[in-house]
Amino acid sequence: MKICVLGGDGYCGWATALYLSKRGHQVAIVDNFLRRQWDFELGVQTLTPIQPLADRLRVWQELTGEAIDLFTGDVTDYEFLSSALAAFHPDAVVHFAEQRSAPYSMIDRKHAVFTQINNVAGTLNLLFSIKELQPDCHLVKLGTMGEYGTPNIDIEEGYIRIEHNGRSDVVPYPKQPGSFYHLSKVHDSHNIMFACKIWKLRATDLNQGVVYGTVTDETALDEALINRFDYDDVFGTVLNRFCVQAAAAHPLTVYGRGGQTRGFLDIRDTVRCIELACLNPANPGECRVFNQFTEQFSVLELAQMVQAAAGKLGVAVKVDHLPTPRVEAEEHYYNAKHSRLLDLGLRPHYLSDSLLDSLMNIAIRYQDRINTSLFLPQVKWQNPHNTLGRTVAPAAVATPGGD
Amino acid sequence: MKICVLGGDGYCGWATALYLSKRGHQVAIVDNFLRRQWDFELGVQTLTPIQPLADRLRVWQELTGEAIDLFTGDVTDYEFLSSALAAFHPDAVVHFAEQRSAPYSMIDRKHAVFTQINNVAGTLNLLFSIKELQPDCHLVKLGTMGEYGTPNIDIEEGYIRIEHNGRSDVVPYPKQPGSFYHLSKVHDSHNIMFACKIWKLRATDLNQGVVYGTVTDETALDEALINRFDYDDVFGTVLNRFCVQAAAAHPLTVYGRGGQTRGFLDIRDTVRCIELACLNPANPGECRVFNQFTEQFSVLELAQMVQAAAGKLGVAVKVDHLPTPRVEAEEHYYNAKHSRLLDLGLRPHYLSDSLLDSLMNIAIRYQDRINTSLFLPQVKWQNPHNTLGRTVAPAAVATPGGD
Numbered sequence: 001m002k003i004c005v006l007g008g009d010g011y012c013g014w015a016t017a018l019y020l021s022k023r024g025h026q027v028a029i030v031d032n033f034l035r036r037q038w039d040f041e042l043g044v045q046t047l048t049p050i051q052p053l054a055d056r057l058r059v060w061q062e063l064t065g066e067a068i069d070l071f072t073g074d075v076t077d078y079e080f081l082s083s084a085l086a087a088f089h090p091d092a093v094v095h096f097a098e099q100r101s102a103p104y105s106m107i108d109r110k111h112a113v114f115t116q117i118n119n120v121a122g123t124l125n126l127l128f129s130i131k132e133l134q135p136d137c138h139l140v141k142l143g144t145m146g147e148y149g150t151p152n153i154d155i156e157e158g159y160i161r162i163e164h165n166g167r168s169d170v171v172p173y174p175k176q177p178g179s180f181y182h183l184s185k186v187h188d189s190h191n192i193m194f195a196c197k198i199w200k201l202r203a204t205d206l207n208q209g210v211v212y213g214t215v216t217d218e219t220a221l222d223e224a225l226i227n228r229f230d231y232d233d234v235f236g237t238v239l240n241r242f243c244v245q246a247a248a249a250h251p252l253t254v255y256g257r258g259g260q261t262r263g264f265l266d267i268r269d270t271v272r273c274i275e276l277a278c279l280n281p282a283n284p285g286e287c288r289v290f291n292q293f294t295e296q297f298s299v300l301e302l303a304q305m306v307q308a309a310a311g312k313l314g315v316a317v318k319v320d321h322l323p324t325p326r327v328e329a330e331e332h333y334y335n336a337k338h339s340r341l342l343d344l345g346l347r348p349h350y351l352s353d354s355l356l357d358s359l360m361n362i363a364i365r366y367q368d369r370i371n372t373s374l375f376l377p378q379v380k381w382q383n384p385h386n387t388l389g390r391t392v393a394p395a396a397v398a399t400p401g402g403d
Numbered sequence: 404m405k406i407c408v409l410g411g412d413g414y415c416g417w418a419t420a421l422y423l424s425k426r427g428h429q430v431a432i433v434d435n436f437l438r439r440q441w442d443f444e445l446g447v448q449t450l451t452p453i454q455p456l457a458d459r460l461r462v463w464q465e466l467t468g469e470a471i472d473l474f475t476g477d478v479t480d481y482e483f484l485s486s487a488l489a490a491f492h493p494d495a496v497v498h499f500a501e502q503r504s505a506p507y508s509m510i511d512r513k514h515a516v517f518t519q520i521n522n523v524a525g526t527l528n529l530l531f532s533i534k535e536l537q538p539d540c541h542l543v544k545l546g547t548m549g550e551y552g553t554p555n556i557d558i559e560e561g562y563i564r565i566e567h568n569g570r571s572d573v574v575p576y577p578k579q580p581g582s583f584y585h586l587s588k589v590h591d592s593h594n595i596m597f598a599c600k601i602w603k604l605r606a607t608d609l610n611q612g613v614v615y616g617t618v619t620d621e622t623a624l625d626e627a628l629i630n631r632f633d634y635d636d637v638f639g640t641v642l643n644r645f646c647v648q649a650a651a652a653h654p655l656t657v658y659g660r661g662g663q664t665r666g667f668l669d670i671r672d673t674v675r676c677i678e679l680a681c682l683n684p685a686n687p688g689e690c691r692v693f694n695q696f697t698e699q700f701s702v703l704e705l706a707q708m709v710q711a712a713a714g715k716l717g718v719a720v721k722v723d724h725l726p727t728p729r730v731e732a733e734e735h736y737y738n739a740k741h742s743r744l745l746d747l748g749l750r751p752h753y754l755s756d757s758l759l760d761s762l763m764n765i766a767i768r769y770q771d772r773i774n775t776s777l778f779l780p781q782v783k784w785q786n787p788h789n790t791l792g793r794t795v796a797p798a799a800v801a802t803p804g805g806d
Contacts, residue, residue, distance in 0.1 A: 078512060109481060109531040113524050120523065120590070121516050124583075128512040131787045152572035153565055162556060162565055162577075167736070169555035174565075174574035175593065180527075183597060187523070187590040190578065194586060198730040198784045327601040333570070381601045384534045 002026045003278055004088055006075055006126070007096030008068075009053045010035045011228040012142070012211060012270050016094060018218035018225065019271035020278075021066045028069035028088045029053070030081070030097065038104065038235070042388070044374055047229040047244055047366045048214065059224040075122035082129040085137075092138040092278040093130065097122055098184070102146070103234045103325075103379040105181035107386045112180040119184035120191065127195040138281040139192065139203040140274060145263045145293060145336060147186045147207055149176030150329050155336035158205065158289020173289075178328055179381070189289075196287040203286070204277045208270065209263030209293025212239035213355065214362060216268050227267075229362065232374035239264065239302050239351075240359070241375070246310035246317045247363035248370045255324035255377070258300030259331035263293030263338065266349040276344040291338040294348035309356035313364070325377040405429045406681055407491055409478055409529070410499030411471075412456045413438045414631040415545070415614060415673050419497060421621035421628065422674035423681075424469045431472035431491045432456070433484070433500065441507065441638070445791070447777055450632040450647055450769045451617065462627040478525035485532040488540075495541040495681040496533065500525055501587070505549070506637045506728075506782040508584035510789045515583040522587035523594065530598040541684035542606040543677060544595055546588045548666045548696060548739060550610055552579030553732050558739035561608065561692020576692075581731055582784070592692075599690035606689070607680045611673065612666030612696025615642035616758065617765060619671050630670070632765065635777035642667065642705050642754075643762070644778070649713035649720045650766035651773045658727035658780070661703025662734035666696030666741065669752040679747040694741040697751035712759035716767070728780040 003020050007013040008029030021027045031053065039045050051059075053070065061067050069088060073080035075097045085093070098119040099105065105115040123141070130137050148155045151174070160173045172193065175186045192203050214229045230236045231244035242252045265273075273292045282288040303319045310317050324330065342348075349355070363370075379386045406423050410416040411432030424430045434456065442448050454462075456473065464470050472491060476483035478500045488496070501522040502508065508518035526544070533540050551558045554577070563576045575596065578589045595606050617632045633639045634647035645655045668676075676695045685691045700708075706722045713720050727733065745751075752758070766773075782789045 109528070112531070113527050116523055116527065116590075116594075117520055120519055124516050124519065125512070128515070128787055151574055153567040153570045153574075160565070160567065160577075162563070162567075164556040164563065164565075167556045171554055171556075171577035172579065174563075174577050176575065177593065177597065180594070180597070183590075183593050186593055187519075187586075190580065190586050190589055191519075191583070194580065194583070199787065384531055384602065 001091045001278060002089060004028045004030060004085065004090035004093045005096065006030045006093060007098070009033060010096055011230065012267065013096040014227055015216045015219060015267050016271045016274050017068060018060060019216060020275060021060070021068055022064065022218050023275060028071060028090065030071045030073065030075065030084055032072065032074040042232065042234055044232040044234070044371070047231055047363065047369055048226045050226060050228055051224050056225055059222055063221050075125055076118060078125045078129065081125050082133060085129050085133050089134065090137055092140055092281065093126065094140045094274055095123065095126060096142050099181065101235050102179035102181045103377070105179050106379050106381055107388065108384065115181050116184045116187065120187050123188045124191060127192065127201065130201060131195070131199045135199065135201060138278065139201060140277045141188065141192060141203060141205050143185050143189055143205045143207040144182060145207050145209045145291060146182040147175050147177050147189060148173065148336070149178055150332040150334055151176060152333050155291070157291045157337050157340050178326065193287040196285055200285040202282040202284055203288065204282050205287060205289045206273065206277060206292045207289060209265050210237050210239070211265055211267050211270055212237060213267040213359065215358065216271060233377045234379065238299060242303055242306040243359040244363045244370055245375055246306050246315055247360060247367050248372055249315055249317060250372055250375055251318045251320035252303040252306060253375055253377070254299055254303050254319055254321050255326065256321065256330040258303060258321065259298050260328060261296055261298045261332065261334035263291065263296055263336055264351065265293045266351070266355065268349050269294055269346065272346060273341050276341060276346060280344050290340045291336055292341060293338055295350060296334060296336065305356060309353065309360055313360055322377065325380045327381045404494040404681055405492060407431045407433060407488065407493035407496045408499065409433045409496060410501070412436060413499055414633065415670065416499040418619045418622060418630055418670050419674045419677050420471055421463060422619060423678060424463070424471055425467065425621050426678060431474060431493065433474045433476065433478065433487055435475065435477040445635065445637055447635040447637070450634055450766065450772055451629045453629060453631055454627050459628055462625055466624050478528055479521060481528045481532065484528050485536060488532050488536050492537065493540055495543055495684065496529065497543045497677055498526065498529060499545050502584065504638050505582035505584045508582050509782050509784055510791065511787065518584050519587045519590065523590050526591045527594060530594065530604065533604060534598070534602045538602065538604060541681065542595065542604060543680045544591065544606060544608050546592055546608045546610040547585060548610050548612045548694060549585040550578050550580050550589050550592060551576060551739070552581055553735040553737055554579060555736050558694070560694045560740050560743050581729065596690045599688055603688040605685040605687055606691065607685050608690060608692045609676065609680060609695045610692060612668050613640050613642070614668060614670050614673055615640060616670040616762065618761065619674060636780045637782065641702060645706055645709040646762040647766045647773055648778055649709050649718055650763060650770050651775055652718055652720060653775055653778055654721045654723035655706040655709060656778055656780070657702055657706050657722055657724050658729065659724065659733035661706060661724065662701050663731060664699055664701045664735065664737035666694065666699055666739055667754065668696045669754070669758065671752050672697055672749065675749060676744050679744060679749060683747050693743045694739055695744060696741055698753060699737060699739065708759060712756065712763055716763055725780065728783045730784045
C-alpha cells in the first residue's frame with residue numbers, strides 16, 4: 001500500500017514509518033519539525049540522541065534499500081498538504097501531526113489556543129483534501145484514550161448503545177477529556193465523524209493509550225535510526241519517565257495517590273496497530289473507533305514495577321507522592337474495552353520484566369544526558385498562567401483559514 | 404446586574420441588550436460588526452433597514468435615559484477582550500459573538516475552518532479572561548439544540564444518566580451535530596465544561612432552538628431600533644424565511660419531505676431566557692445546560708401554518724419540496740426536554756396566528772426590499788467547494804494564539 005505518515009518525524013510517527021516501510025509498503029513522511037522546535041522552546045531534549053530526519057532517511061535507505069519520501073511542511077497549510085497528497089496519492093493517511101502533550105496545552109492561554117487551532121485546523125484541512133483529491137483514501141487518525149476521561153461505567157470503543165425512557169439508540173460514547181489537548185482530540189473526533197457522514201469518507205479513529213518503550217526492530221538496526229525517548233514533565237510519558245528517574249536514582253514522581261488507571265501499550269504494538277488499521281480499511285461513510293492499548297495499570301503499579309526492575313540492577317529508588325498538578329480523580333473505576341484490534345490480529349507485547357530491563361538499560365546507557373531538573377511537574381492545571389522559566393512563546397500560529 | 408453582551412449588534416444580541424437595559428440592568432455591548440460584514444460578503448441584506456449601532460444606542464438613550472456601553476473589537480483578540488472585561492467588570496457575560504450560520508460554515512474549507520477557529524478561540528479567550536480577571540463572573544453561553552442532532556432517544560438537558568453493564572453514571576449527553584458550525588458549538592461546550600471543572604467557573608450553556616420573530620417591546624419603541632430580519636438561504640432562519648417568501652408570493656422552500664423536527668422559540672422568549680439565566684447564576688464549578696426553546700414543530704408544519712396565515716391575507720402560496728441541500732434525516736423521532744427555564748419562571752410566547760400575522764405584516768411592509776434570488780439554497784453539504792457566485796473570501800482569520 002501507499003501510506004502517508006503525517007508527523008513521521010515524531011515518537012510514534014518515526015517508528016511507524018520505518019515499520020510500514022520494512023513491511024513492504026510505500027511510505028511518505030510529512031513533517032514540519034515543530035516537535036523538535038518545542039524541545040528548543042522548553043529547553044529539553046530527548047534522552048536518546050536523535051539524528052536529523054534527512055540523515056535518518058539516508059541511513060534507512062542504505063540499510064534496507066527502501067526509500068521513504070519526505071514532504072516538509074505544515075498540515076495547517078492547506079496548499080502544502082493538498083499538493084503533498086496529490087503528489088503521493090496515498091491509499092491511507094496516518095495522522096500523527098498534532099500537538100500531543102497535555103501539560104503543553106495547559107501552560108497558558110496561548111498554548112491552549114495554539115494546541116486546539118493547530119490540531120483542529122490541521123485535521124479539517126486533511127478531511128477537505130481527502131474529499132477533494134482522493135475520497136477513497138482511508139484516514140487513520142490518532143486519537144487518545146484520554147478523550148473518554150474516567151466515567152463510572154465501562155468504556156466502549158467509540159460508540160455505546162443507550163436504553164433511555166423505553167427507547168434505544170447507538171450514539172457516540174460521551175467524552176470527558178482532561179486537558180485542552182485531550183479536548184482538541186475530542187473536537188477532531190466529532191469533525192471526522194461528521195465528514196464521514198456527509199462525504200462518505202473512510203476513517204479509523206485510534207484512541208491510543210499511553211505508549212512506552214523506544215526500541216522497535218527497525219530503529220534497532222542502527223544508532224542513526226534511534227527513536228525519541230522523552231522523559232521531561234511536559235512531553236515525557238509516565239513509564240519512560242519513571243525508568244529515567246530510576247536510572248538517575250531519583251524518586252519516582254507519582255502524582256497524588258497514584259490510583260489513576262489508564263490503558264498502556266508498547267510502541268511495537270503501536271506500529272502494528274497502525275498497519276492493521278491500514279490493511280483493514282473502514283468502509284466508505286464509516287467512522288470506526290478502536291481503543292488502541294493492551295493493558296490497564298495504575299500509575300502506582302507502574303512505579304512499583306519500575307522500582308523492582310531498578311532494584312534488580314542494584315539501584316534503590318523510592319516512590320514520591322507529589323500533589324497532582326492536574327485536576328483528576330486519584331482513585332476511580334476504569335474498565336475500557338479494547339478487543340477490535342485483537343480481532344484484527346494484534347498479538348500484544350505485554351509489559352514484562354525483560355522490557356523494563358531493556359528500558360532501564362537504555363536509560364542507564366544515556367544517563368549522562370539526563371537533566372534531573374526536568375523531572376518535577378511545573379504545569380499546574382488550576383493555574384491559567386504557568387511560567388516555566390524555560391518557556392517562551394509557542395511557535396507562531398498559522399492562519400489556516402485565511403490568506 | 405452588570406451584564407456584558409458579546410455580539411450585541413446581532414439578531415439575538417441586540418434584542419437581548421435592549422431588554423436587559425429596560426429591565427434595569429447595566430449593559431455593555433461588545434461587537435466587531437462582522438455580522439454586517441458577512442452581509443456584504445454574501446451580497447444580502449436584512450429585510451428590515453437596521454441602523455448603525457452608534458445611532459441605535461443614541462436613540463435608545465434618548466428614549467429611555469439608559470446608556471449602553473460599547474466596546475468595539477473582536478473576542479478572538481485577547482488583549483481587547485480582557486481589557487473590555489476589566490473596564491466593565493460584569494457580573495455576567497452573555498456570549499452571542501460567534502458565526503452562527505450552518506450554511507455559511509458549509510460553503511467551503513475556508514468558511515469551515517474560519518467558523519471553528521473564530522468560535523472556539525473566542526470562547527477559549529473568554530474562559531481565560533474570566534478566570535484571570537473575574538472568576539466569579541457568570542458565563543451565559545449560547546449553544547444550539549443542533550448540538551444534539553436527532554437521536555432515536557429523548558434529548559435531555561445537557562447530561563444523561565446511563566445504566567451500562569450493571570453500572571451507572573451521569574455523563575454529558577452524546578452530541579451528533581449536523582454542520583461545521585454546529586460542531587463548533589459542541590467544541591465550545593466541551594471546553595466550557597472543562598474550564599468549569601478545573602477553575603470552578605460558573606457557566607450556563609443555553610442550547611437554543613430556532614428563533615423566530617423580530618419585534619420585541621424594546622425594538623418596537625422606534626424604527627431606529629428595529630432588529631435584523633434575515634430571510635436569505637445562509638443566515639435566514641426557517642420561519643422568518645417562509646413569511647418573507649409568502650409576502651413575495653413565492654413558494655415556501657421546504658427541504659425534502661419536511662419531517663425535520665426542531666425546537667423553536669419566539670425572540671421575546673430568547674431575551675427573557677437570557678435574563679432568567681443571569682438572575683439565577685450557576686454555582687462555582689457548575690456547567691449547567693438548559694434547552695432553550697418552547698415548542699417543537701416539523702418544517703412542513705411551519706410551512707402549512709404560514710400558508711394558512713398568508714391565505715387569510717389573500718396571498719396564495721404553495722409549498723415546494725426541494726431536495727435537501729443538507730445531509731439530514733427527513734423523518735425522525737424527536738423529543739427534547741426543556742423544563743429548566745420554565746422552572747425558573749419562563750412564560751412562553753407560543754407560536755400563534757397573531758404572531759404569524761405580525762410577521763407577515765412586517766414582511767409585506769418591507770416587501771420592496773425583498774430579493775427573491777436569495778430564497779433558494781445554494782450551499783450543499785455534500786459539496787466541499789460551493790461557489791455562491793456572490794461569495795468571496797471570509798473575513799481574514801485572526802491569529803488568536805499568536806503574537
